[in-house]
Amino acid sequence: xxxxxxxxxxxxxxxxxxxxxxxxxxxxxxxxxxxxxxxxxxxxxxxxxxxxxxxxxxxxxxxxxxxxxxxxxxxxxxxxxxxxxxxxxxxxxxxxxxxxxxxxxxxxxxxxxxxxxxxxxxxxxxxxxxxxxxx
Amino acid sequence: xxxxxxxxxxxxxxxxxxxxxxxxxxxxxxxxxxxxxxxxxxxxxxxxxxxxxxxxxxxxxxxxxxxxxxxxxxxxxxxxxxxxxxxxxxxxxxxxxxxxxxxxxxxxxxxxxxxxxxxxxxxxxxxxxxxxxxx
Numbered sequence: 001x002x003x004x005x006x007x008x009x010x011x012x013x014x015x016x017x018x019x020x021x022x023x024x025x026x027x028x029x030x031x032x033x034x035x036x037x038x039x040x041x042x043x044x045x046x047x048x049x050x051x052x053x054x055x056x057x058x059x060x061x062x063x064x065x066x067x068x069x070x071x072x073x074x075x076x077x078x079x080x081x082x083x084x085x086x087x088x089x090x091x092x093x094x095x096x097x098x099x100x101x102x103x104x105x106x107x108x109x110x111x112x113x114x115x116x117x118x119x120x121x122x123x124x125x126x127x128x129x130x131x132x133x134x135x
Numbered sequence: 136x137x138x139x140x141x142x143x144x145x146x147x148x149x150x151x152x153x154x155x156x157x158x159x160x161x162x163x164x165x166x167x168x169x170x171x172x173x174x175x176x177x178x179x180x181x182x183x184x185x186x187x188x189x190x191x192x193x194x195x196x197x198x199x200x201x202x203x204x205x206x207x208x209x210x211x212x213x214x215x216x217x218x219x220x221x222x223x224x225x226x227x228x229x230x231x232x233x234x235x236x237x238x239x240x241x242x243x244x245x246x247x248x249x250x251x252x253x254x255x256x257x258x259x260x261x262x263x264x265x266x267x268x269x270x
Binding site for chain 2: 002004005006008009012022024026030031032033035036048078079080081082083084087089099100101103106107108109110111112113114115116119
């Protein structure tokens with residue numbers, strides 16, 4: 001990705017009043033919607049420069065290099081910008097699982113006739129990703 | 136969808152300080168990510184009750200019954216809630232096109248080596264959806 005291309009992309013993005021834009025991560029080949037998180041200008045620039053997805057963590061108030069702790073990284077395959085410029089779609093290649101719960105995708109709950117139900121989805125033990133709770 | 140099931144779903148959603156939650160619409164069978172928009176409690180309740188997707192229009196400050204003007208409705212197939220409860224994934228059956236530009240999906244621009252490029256995607260004339268501009 002050239003610097004000028006990244007600059008053109010960032011100029012087309014309508015960041016909100018907090019300087020953020022929602023970014024949907026979709027597995028590029030299977031079409032699975034993995035997660036949604038937020039990016040600021042710096043996160044978009046770093047993602048385009050490195051090809052490795054970096055978000056902005058609203059809870060930590062810091063750049064969040066996806067997989068830095070868990071190893072479950074996302075390689076950027078393509079970055080899409082919507083018609084209004086206020087939402088991003090990241091086509092990625094997800095290593096392992098996207099969700100901190102150990103599930104492949106964050107959207108594992110569905111609204112069923114009797115209330116919320118888990119969607120069948122393989123999972124790994126979060127402790128295997130992050131170590132013991134709190135570690 | 137039963138009322139109690141809808142209530143359980145709404146109770147699990149973490150609406151933001153403005154009472155909204157982002158909702159990603161994905162075509163249920165092809166996996167296409169069509170658009171992202173926002174919902175409030177009333178929009179979620181109406182969508183679950185009618186099976187026809189209703190968003191909240193932030194620009195108009197009103198419920199936005201998708202396709203009410205254009206005819207390009209979305210039938211709800213499944214509603215998913217993410218791990219944190221702060222993002223929804225709507226699996227839908229989209230009639231026609233999702234985007235107000237006449238494109239099938241809103242994410243029709245990609246970041247290429249030379250800047251933004253349009254992704255090849257069939258489109259219909261917006262005038263065919265909405266009539267003459269401003270009408």
